[in-house]
Structures are given as C-alpha cells and as structure tokens.
Amino acid sequence: MAKQLEEKRETVSVLINISCDRCGKDCKCPLGNMEVATIRAHWGYSSGKDTEIHEAHLCEACYDETIGTMNIKVSVREEGMP
Numbered sequence: 001m002a003k004q005l006e007e008k009r010e011t012v013s014v015l016i017n018i019s020c021d022r023c024g025k026d027c028k029c030p031l032g033n034m035e036v037a038t039i040r041a042h043w044g045y046s047s048g049k050d051t052e053i054h055e056a057h058l059c060e061a062c063y064d065e066t067i068g069t070m071n072i073k074v075s076v077r078e079e080g081m082p
C-alpha cells in the first residue's frame with residue numbers, strides 16, 4: 001500500500017511590534033493592531049543622499065506633536081476613499 005503524502009501549506013502572519021522612533025513607546029495598541037505613522041523618503045541620485053532610503057515610525061502622540069509644532073500640512077482622507 002502506497003503512502004500518500006499530504007502537503008500542508010499554512011500562511012502564518014506575525015504582527016511585529018514597532019517602537020516609536022521619537023519616544024520609544026510601543027505602537028501596538030491593547031487591541032493588538034498597530035497605530036503608527038511611517039515617514040519614508042527614497043532619495044534619488046540627484047539628491048545629496050544619493051539613493052538612501054530613510055524611514056521613521058511615530059506613535060500617535062508624537063505624530064500629533066510633530067505635525068503640530070512643525071506646522072506640516074497633512075492631507076487627510078477616509079480609508080477606502082480615493
């Protein structure tokens with residue numbers, strides 16, 4: 001009798017915690033989801049940073065303070081809206 005081999009493939013998703021790059025606080029909320037702002041810049045050849053990728057994460061409190069004190073204009077739209 002031939003043995004049948006059954007291949008099982010499972011997708012495992014792991015939510016990795018992210019710490020705020022300003023205050024160090026964990027960005028994972030008690031419900032388990034991540035509440036974090038990501039600031040990302042991919043600099044090109046003609047910039048002074050020559051192809052470097054810069055990325056930082058901010059918790060909600062640091063995001064609010066940074067946006068407020070630096071007077072940054074943020075475009076806001078509802079999720080799922082174009």
Ligand SMILES: [Zn+2]
Pocket residue numbers: 020021022023024025058059060061062063
């Ligand atoms: Zn923070």
